Amino acid sequence: MTGTPTPAAVTTPCRVAVAGASGRMGRMLIEAIRASDDCVLAGALDIAASPAVGSDATAFLGHASGVAITADIAAGLKNADVLIDFTRPEGTLAHLAVCSQLGVKAVIGTTGFTDAQKAELDAYAQRTAIMFSPNMSVGVNVTLKLLQMAAKAMATGYDIEIIEAHHRHKVDAPSGTALKMGEVIAEALGRDLKDCAVYAREGVTGERDPSSIGFSAIRGGDIVGDHTVLFAGIGERIEVTHKSSSRATYAQGALRAVRFLKAHKTGMFDMFDVLGLH
Numbered sequence: 505m506t507g508t509p510t511p512a513a514v515t516t517p518c519r520v521a522v523a524g525a526s527g528r529m530g531r532m533l534i535e536a537i538r539a540s541d542d543c544v545l546a547g548a549l550d551i552a553a554s555p556a557v558g559s560d561a562t563a564f565l566g567h568a569s570g571v572a573i574t575a576d577i578a579a580g581l582k583n584a585d586v587l588i589d590f591t592r593p594e595g596t597l598a599h600l601a602v603c604s605q606l607g608v609k610a611v612i613g614t615t616g617f618t619d620a621q622k623a624e625l626d627a628y629a630q631r632t633a634i635m636f637s638p639n640m641s642v643g644v645n646v647t648l649k650l651l652q653m654a655a656k657a658m659a660t661g662y663d664i665e666i667i668e669a670h671h672r673h674k675v676d677a678p679s680g681t682a683l684k685m686g687e688v689i690a691e692a693l694g695r696d697l698k699d700c701a702v703y704a705r706e707g708v709t710g711e712r713d714p715s716s717i718g719f720s721a722i723r724g725g726d727i728v729g730d731h732t733v734l735f736a737g738i739g740e741r742i743e744v745t746h747k748s749s750s751r752a753t754y755a756q757g758a759l760r761a762v763r764f765l766k767a768h769k770t771g772m773f774d775m776f777d778v779l780g781l782h
Contacts, residue, residue, distance in 0.1 A: 505644070506739075510776050511685070513554075514577055515542060516584060517542055517543055517544040518542060518543045518544070518762055518763070518766065519543075519544055519546035519547075519582060519583055519584050519585045519586070520537050520543050520544065520545060520546055520547075520585070520586050520587075520755075520762060521545075521546055521547030521549065521580055521581050521583075521584035521586070521587045521588070521608070521745070522534055522537070522545070522547070522548050522549070522561070522576040522587075522588050523549045523550075523571045523587060523588065523589040523590070523591050523595065523596070523599055524549070524550060524589070524590060524591040524595075524650070525549060525550050525556065525561050525671050526554050526555075526556035527550075527590075527591075527752065528572060528612075528751065529590040529751055529755075530548075530550075530590070530775050531564055532658050532751045532752060532754070532755045533588050533590070533755045533762070534548070534561055534562060534565075535565060535755070535760060536752065536755035536756060536758075536759055537759070538562060538565065538567070538569075540759060542763070543759060543762060544626060544648070544750045545561060545562070545569050546571065546583040546584045546585070547574075547579075547581055547582070547583055547587075548561035548571050548572070548574065548579075548580060548582040549573060549574060549575070549577060549580040549587075549599065550571040550573050550574075550575060551572060551574070551575060551576035551595070554573070554575070556573045556755055557573050557574060558572060558574075559572065559573055560572060560573075563571050564742055565686060577598065577599055577602045578602055578606070581599075581602055581606055581608050582606065583662075584608050585608065585609065586609045586610065586611060586762050587599060587603055587609070587610045587611070588610075588611045588613070588758050588762065589610060589611070589612050589613065590613040590614060590754070590761065591614055592614065592616070592675075593614055593616050593617045593618070593621050595774035596612060596614040597621060597624055597625075598622075600612075600625070600628045600632075600634070601628070603632055604628045604632050605609065605632040607632060608632065609626075609632055609633040609765045609768075610632065610633075610634045610635070610759050611635045611640075611761040611762055611765065612625070612634060612635065612637075613637060613639070613640055613758060614635040615637070615638045615645070615676055615679065615680025615681075615683075616675070616676040616680065620726065621756060625772070626772055628771035629770065629771055630770060631770060632769075632770060633765045633768040633770055633771055633773070633776065634771070634772050634773065635761040635764065635765055635773045635775070635777070635778060636772060636773070636774060637684075637761075637774050637775040638679070638680025638681050638683065638684045639680065639681040639684065639705075639729075639754070639755045639775070640753075640754050640757030640758050640760075640761060640775055641746070641748060641754055641757050642745055642753070642757055642760075642775075642779065643748075643753065644681060644731070644746050644748075645757075645775040645779055645781060646779075646781070647685075647731070647744060647746045648684065648685060648688050648776075648781075649776075650690075650744055651685055651688055651689055651733055651744060652688050652689070654733075654735060654742065655688075655689040655692035655693055655735075656693075658691050658735050658737070658742070659692075659693055661737050661738065662735040662736060662742075663712060663714065663716075663718075663734075663735075663736045664689060664716075664717045664733065664735055664736075664738075665717075665718040665719075665720065665733070665734040665736065666678070666682050666685055666686055666717065666718065666719050666720070666731070666732070666733050666734075667719075667720045667731070667732045667733075667734065668681065668682040668719075668720070668721055668722065668729070668730065668731045668732075669721075669722035669723070669724070669727045669730040670723060670727055670728075670729055670730075671720070671722075671723070671724070671725060671726050671727050671728065672723055672724055672725060672726075674723060675751070677721040678703065678719045678721050679729070679731070681729065681731055682719060682721070682731060683697075683719075683764065684775075685731065686701060686717050686719065689717060689733070690717060692775050693742065695715065695717075697717065698725055700713075700715050700716050700717050701716070701717055701718075701719060702716045702718045702719065702721050703744075705718075716724045726747060728748040728750060728751060729747075729748040730745070730746070730747045730748070731745065731746050731747075732744070732745040733745075757775065757778075760775075760778055760779075761775065761778050764777065764778040
C-alpha cells in the first residue's frame with residue numbers, strides 16, 4: 505500500500521518593485537517579471553512628472569496588475585523584497601535611501617555614477633544587499649571575463665581601444681559597460697583606468713601612448729548596445745565584440761540577480777558574483 509504523496513513545497517514568489525516603470529527598460533523588466541514563475545510585481549516607481557503616474561503598471565500589456573505607478577518612493581517600496589533600478593544616479597540614490605530604511609534589497613543597473621556617488625552605494629550596502637552592475641547581460645559579463653584573460657596574455661605590444669555604440673537617447677558617454685570593460689582590462693594589466701584612459705582625440709595628438717586605453721562613443725538611431733574591444737599589435741589584431749539586439753537580455757540578467765540576493769541580507773555584489781565568474 506502506497507502512502508499519500510507529500511505535497512511539493514510552495515515557494516513564495518519574490519516581490520519585486522521596478523523604478524522607471526514607464527520607460528523602455530522599466531517596461532521590459534515588468535514584462536519579464538510577469539512572465540516569471542518565481543517573481544511578482546509589487547511596486548512601480550516613476551518621476552512625479554510622468555504621465556504614467558497613477559496608471560496600472562501593466563496596462564501597456566493589456567492586463568491589470570493592481571499595482572499603480574507612483575512617485576511616492578516609500579509607497580512604491582512598502583510591499584517589495586527587491587527593487588530593480590535602471591534610472592539615473594540621483595534617482596537611484598534617493599531610492600536606495602528608502603530601501604535601506606525598509607530593508608528592501610536592490611539590483612542596480614544605473615550608469616553614470618561619480619566616485620562620490622559610488623561611495624554612497626557602498627555605504628547603503630552595509631544596510632541592505634545590493635547587486636550593482638553597469639550591464640546585466642550574461643553575454644557581456646562572460647565577455648568581461650574573456651577580456652580579463654586577453655589583457656593578461658597581451659600585456660605588451662598591443663594597443664587597446666574600446667568602441668561602443670548606443671541609441672540616440674542615451675545621456676552618458678562612454679557607456680557604463682565600456683567603462684567596466686576598461687576597468688577590467690586596466691586591473692588585469694596592473695594599471696588604474698583613471699591614469700591611462702583617453703576619452704577624446706582631436707587635432708595634433710602626437711603618437712599614441714602605448715600604456716593608454718582609448719574610448720570611442722557612437723550615438724544614433726535605436727542601437728541597443730554594441731561594444732568592441734580592439735587589441736591591435738604588429739601584424740595582427742584581435743577584436744572581442746558583444747552586440748545586444750534586445751533589452752530582454754538585461755531584464756533576464758536582472759531577475760537572475762534578484763534570485764541571487766535572496767541568500768544575502770547586506771553587502772555589495774556584481775554580476776560576476778551572480779554568475780560565479782570570480
